[in-house]
Amino acid sequence: MHMSEQVNQQRGGSAMPTAGDWTPDMVRDEADALKHKPGALLPILHAVQNRIGYIPEGAVAIIAEALQQTRAEVHGVISFYHHFRTHPVGSKVIHVCRAEACQSMGGRALEAHIKARLGVDYHGTTADNEFTLEPVYCLGNCACAPSIRVNDDIHGRITPQKFDRLADKLTTATLAIR
Amino acid sequence: MATRIYVPCDTTALSMGADEVAGLIEHYAGIRGVDIELVRNGSRGLFWLEPLVEVETATGRIGYGPVEPDDVPGLVEAGLFEGQSDHPLFLGPVADIPYLKRQQRLTFSRIGITDPLSIADYRAHGGFDGLDKAVLLSPQAIVDEVKASGLRGRGGAAFPTGIKWQTVHDEPWQQQKYIVCNADEGDSGTFADRLAMECDPYMLIEGMAIAGLAVGATHGFIYLRSEYPVAHRILEEALHRAETEGYLGNDVRGSGRAFHLEVRLAAGAYICGEETSLLESLEGKRGLVRAKPPLPAIKGLFGQPTVVNNVLSFAAVPFILSQGGQAYADYGMGRSRGTLPVQLAGNIRQGGLVELAFGVSLKEILEDFGGGTFSGRPMKAVQVGGPLMAYMPESKWETPMDYEAFGQLGAGIGHGGVVVFDDTVDMGEQARFAMEFCTVESCGKCTPCRIGSVRGVEVIDRIRAGENREANLVLLEELCETMVDGSLCAMGGMTPFPVQSVMKHFPDDLTA
Numbered sequence: 001m002h003m004s005e006q007v008n009q010q011r012g013g014s015a016m017p018t019a020g021d022w023t024p025d026m027v028r029d030e031a032d033a034l035k036h037k038p039g040a041l042l043p044i045l046h047a048v049q050n051r052i053g054y055i056p057e058g059a060v061a062i063i064a065e066a067l068q069q070t071r072a073e074v075h076g077v078i079s080f081y082h083h084f085r086t087h088p089v090g091s092k093v094i095h096v097c098r099a100e101a102c103q104s105m106g107g108r109a110l111e112a113h114i115k116a117r118l119g120v121d122y123h124g125t126t127a128d129n130e131f132t133l134e135p136v137y138c139l140g141n142c143a144c145a146p147s148i149r150v151n152d153d154i155h156g157r158i159t160p161q162k163f164d165r166l167a168d169k170l171t172t173a174t175l176a177i178r
Numbered sequence: 179m180a181t182r183i184y185v186p187c188d189t190t191a192l193s194m195g196a197d198e199v200a201g202l203i204e205h206y207a208g209i210r211g212v213d214i215e216l217v218r219n220g221s222r223g224l225f226w227l228e229p230l231v232e233v234e235t236a237t238g239r240i241g242y243g244p245v246e247p248d249d250v251p252g253l254v255e256a257g258l259f260e261g262q263s264d265h266p267l268f269l270g271p272v273a274d275i276p277y278l279k280r281q282q283r284l285t286f287s288r289i290g291i292t293d294p295l296s297i298a299d300y301r302a303h304g305g306f307d308g309l310d311k312a313v314l315l316s317p318q319a320i321v322d323e324v325k326a327s328g329l330r331g332r333g334g335a336a337f338p339t340g341i342k343w344q345t346v347h348d349e350p351w352q353q354q355k356y357i358v359c360n361a362d363e364g365d366s367g368t369f370a371d372r373l374a375m376e377c378d379p380y381m382l383i384e385g386m387a388i389a390g391l392a393v394g395a396t397h398g399f400i401y402l403r404s405e406y407p408v409a410h411r412i413l414e415e416a417l418h419r420a421e422t423e424g425y426l427g428n429d430v431r432g433s434g435r436a437f438h439l440e441v442r443l444a445a446g447a448y449i450c451g452e453e454t455s456l457l458e459s460l461e462g463k464r465g466l467v468r469a470k471p472p473l474p475a476i477k478g479l480f481g482q483p484t485v486v487n488n489v490l491s492f493a494a495v496p497f498i499l500s501q502g503g504q505a506y507a508d509y510g511m512g513r514s515r516g517t518l519p520v521q522l523a524g525n526i527r528q529g530g531l532v533e534l535a536f537g538v539s540l541k542e543i544l545e546d547f548g549g550g551t552f553s554g555r556p557m558k559a560v561q562v563g564g565p566l567m568a569y570m571p572e573s574k575w576e577t578p579m580d581y582e583a584f585g586q587l588g589a590g591i592g593h594g595g596v597v598v599f600d601d602t603v604d605m606g607e608q609a610r611f612a613m614e615f616c617t618v619e620s621c622g623k624c625t626p627c628r629i630g631s632v633r634g635v636e637v638i639d640r641i642r643a644g645e646n647r648e649a650n651l652v653l654l655e656e657l658c659e660t661m662v663d664g665s666l667c668a669m670g671g672m673t674p675f676p677v678q679s680v681m682k683h684f685p686d687d688l689t690a
Contacts, residue, residue, distance in 0.1 A: 041462030081445035099366030143529025
């Protein structure tokens with residue numbers, strides 16, 4: 001578990017989330033760099049989440065101060081959008097499409113399989129901290145359904161067997177980097 | 179001379195292994211000492227053939243597909259680099275593939291042909307001709323051209339684009355105005371916006387710049403859904419290059435007029451595809467819908483006059499300006515002018531983008547292009563226009579693709595997505611999902627949508643469990659009416675449409 005954090009640190013800011021440390025300066029840097037933009041809150045939240053992996057509770061006051069908004073306003077925006085998360089996630093986030101085009105191609109069975117294989121429900125993180133599972137409503141890959149997203153990679157025509165192979169490969173890949 | 183090989187780089191091709199295929203092709207070319215130039219083109223939109231590898235030959239571009247990584251050694255052996263035909267994946271000249279040849283691609287004329295990020299490619303295929311023309315026209319003349327085209331908003335509401343532009347144009351010019359592109363393509367079964375952005379991004383940039391010149395807006399935003407990481411990457415790079423080359427910035431093509439454009443990433447809320455919710459989100463707020471009036475054209479982003487259009491509406495504009503509004507209006511039927519990019523998806527053998535003039539029947543698209551279901555089983559239901567639209571049974575498939583014809587059936591074309599289901603689908607479950615989706619995605623501002631959807635799931639569960647069935651069916655009907663009549667926006671107002679269509683056309687599934 002701690003090793004995958006290390007992997008993420010090696011990859012730098014663009015990598016997926018770690019449960020690792022964050023500092024108020026990280027949040028302040030991102031907020032200061034963007035606060036001059038009109039409607040800056042969403043860009044700032046994206047920047048913070050990209051850098052830290054999630055939006056820590058302690059970031060809310062810093063962002064609110066930078067934008068001269070109340071903490072309630074910032075919190076309200078974070079909680080409105082599915083994309084923003086307030087807890088650390090596993091080293092890979094798997095989004096499973098739940099929408100109609102994927103349903104028509106066995107998406108419901110795939111969802112059930114993935115949950116069983118990983119042993120978590122939506123919004124959950126596996127015990128080894130490898131995977132966090134999230135639902136998504138459409139990845140725009142509807143002619144090659146069903147689809148999932150692993151970090152920024154979309155995978156089409158996923159069957160339970162293909163998912164298992166992918167999950168094995170992703171786990172092994174992390175081990176290999178170790 | 180190097181042989182030019184094309185391997186697409188759009189989301190679908192990548193999702194089917196295009197990067198690995200491209201890497202292997204380079205690897206084998208190296209081993210064999212063949213000099214190749216690998217181009218990462220956009221997708222042609224023939225998704226069942228992705229990754230579709232093309233080789234440039236003296237007789238045109240020859241296609242092979244769908245190419246899986248394991249196929250590459252055999253393809254190379256069979257003469258891939260020479261465009262040889264001796265392989266089961268050989269497709270012949272790509273331009274002659276009937277699926278492509280039979281289309282009327284006005285908007286998507288360049289996808290798959292060009293390198294999406296090459297401005298030279300874009301220009302060589304007529305790109306920026308519309309903007310160059312617009313620069314020489316008066317703002318009113320640009321608006322008139324769009325009006326003449328008969329273009330209606332392609333996001334789903336089908337409001338005449340020219341009228342919207344006129345409204346913003348007529349607002350006083352001594353104030354900040356905005357151009358906003360709704361690229362929050364959230365409807366399942368739709369991917370045309372994504373294709374436009376990933377495979378021909380300058381087309382969107384050009385359309386928005388023309389809109390800026392037409393209404394006097396100096397700043398534009400593309401509100402892009404966060405579920406599209408590939409489109410995001412490509413758009414950012416395209417914007418950078420367009421600005422460097424003077425297509426955006428303080429002096430657009432020497433016009434002396436400014437147009438600045440930036441991408442803003444959404445954050446996974448379906449409701450933000452609704453234009454007022456989108457504007458709230460762009461302002462940095464929760465995406466709660468606004469009551470209309472005032473219209474965004476008069477009080478939009480930050481309270482300023484704002485054109486909000488879908489990607490496909492802006493994408494149609496370069497053609498309209500370069501070829502003339504009439505050339506666009508010459509296609510179509512009735513009040514639906516021009517072409518509709520249909521997106522064929524779900525359980526379909528040949529899924530992809532089918533751009534045709536309005537008027538073609540749904541059945542022709544399903545059979546002649548789609549070629550039946552992917553599973554090989556009979557088709558049972560088709561949902562056209564996204565999760566808020568009706569499920570259509572076979573008896574309605576003769577309907578021509580026309581806003582009014584679909585409207586008369588209580589259905590809609592929406593954004594042109596077509597999701598096909600085979601006979602294993604449980605339509606009762608689909609009805610339930612429509613309500614469930616609304617519970618997840620409602621912004622919560624109005625009660626019929628926020629509470630109605632939760633009650634909808636409960637009532638449908640009771641009906642399916644056989645609990646007090648007759649009374650609960652009446653209750654569900656009444657609940658649907660309340661949501662349709664009492665909701666603030668289309669989310670709650672249209673969520674009942676798929677449910678009602680199941681009650682009407684597939685009642686046995688609901689009570690099975």
